[in-house]
Amino acid sequence: MTVSVSWIGALIGLALAIILILRKLNPVYSLLLGTIVGALIGGASLTQTVNIVVTGSQSVMGTVVRVLAAGVFAGVMMESGAANAIARGIVDKFGESLAILSLALATMIITAVGVFIPVAVLIVAPIALEVGSRMQISKLALLVALSGGGKAGNIISPNPNTIAAAHGFHLELSQLMVADFIPAVFGLVATVLIASLLRHHGTIATMADVAANQEQGNQQETTTLPSLGTAIVAPLLAVILLLMNPVGNVLHIGFLEKFNVDAMYILPLAGLIGMLAMHQGKQVLAYTKAGMARMTDVVLILIGAGAIGGLITTSTLPAAIVHLIKISGISGTFLAPIAGILMAAATASTSTGVILATGSFGKAILAFGTAPLAAAVMVHTGATVIDHLPQGNYFHVTANAMNMTLKERMQSVPYETAVGLTMTIVGVVMFTLF
DSSP: OOOOOHHHHHHHHHHHHHHHHTTTOHHHHHHHHHHHHHHHHTTOOHHHHHHHHHHHHTTTTTHHHHHHHHHHHHHHHHSSSHHHHHHHHHHHHOGGHHHHHHHHHHHHHHEEEEOHHHHHHHHHHHHHHHHHHTTTTTHHHHHHHHHHHHHHHHTSSSSSSHHHHHTTTTTTTTHOOOOHHHHHHHHHHHHHHHHHTTTTTOOOOOOHHHHHHHHHSSOSTTTTOOOOHHHTHHHHHHHHHHHHHHHHHHTTTTHHTOOOOOOHHHHHHHHHHHHHTTTTTHHHHHHHHHHOOOOOOOOHHHHHHHHHHHHHHHSSSSHHHHHHHHHHTOOEEEGGHHHHHHHHHTTHHHHHHHHHHHHHHHHHHTOOOOOTHHHHHHHHHHHSSOOTTTSSHHHHHHHHHTTHHHHHHTTTTTHHHHHHHHHHHHHHHHTOOO
């Protein structure tokens, strides 16, 4: 593409898209409209603007295909009750004496195995309220445990945000999942420490909160849940297959090094095998349909984000950013986490924040000599810092799940931010000092 859009047009387009998202216009239309306005203001013709939109959208098709494939896995885990069975199994195993740890770990694990973080919180919330009412733990502490655990699991999961971060920097999904593991562990530790300090701060959970949760339909029927042994088949198989190639490369095992199978194959296969293990083979159409439905919004946002990413990469904005950071004396390494933090904060979404940060600033980040894996980790962890703001769906879903008022829900925001910031700092330190 020979057209070069001015950085002013690109910046106006990006700002307009974010403003429209904050004004509750559909994010896809916001991103497309921002792209069109920015391209025209930046000097592109009507025809060139169409080419920018089309080319930018085409650039994310690889990620789109993998996200759709992951829908099979997500549908099986969510619709079969496997995620619920895993959560209850973890809490029962650890017992109420380690309630905060068990709840955070349960949310982390079921998010890590491919369940969306809002859904993970919905699954564990009724369990948390039951435990909290018996152990006299505040709803604030319970929500911090669930949300922080979910954030830690989200950065090592085969969820759309991880797929977008990996393929935005041309990495294998398993590479990023492994690299994010240490920040995730620190995130879990921070979550448990913070939530433990808050266990008597705020309103104590009661059985009335449990009843309110059930009335809202957040609790799944427990009588039809699969056994823990069959529920873990799908996630365990997915993790083993995804890690075979990285482990082979580290240990120099020849046949494992040659096992270079994309997540596009592994996630649907693991989901289908897990479904058979739970004796749910007859539900294949229902589960895959549900999984596809859950991925539709993500795919559409990917297309819109690809369009605005195309606008920015064809503009002079990346070069201007690189020049500005160089003359300011700030290390260019920090562009990666800053981009993740700002984009996720603007959209109140981890996935959308990662998509915008990689698509819009990926080339500028790499221009500073930042390695692709380091860039992906820092963008990805950065997107968890303030992705839970009130303009997003996650804020309200989790408030309803815990039967909290908006004022009560706002009290947890700084503590959730501390968890995300912990993971971001660890990610930055890992790739700047070592």
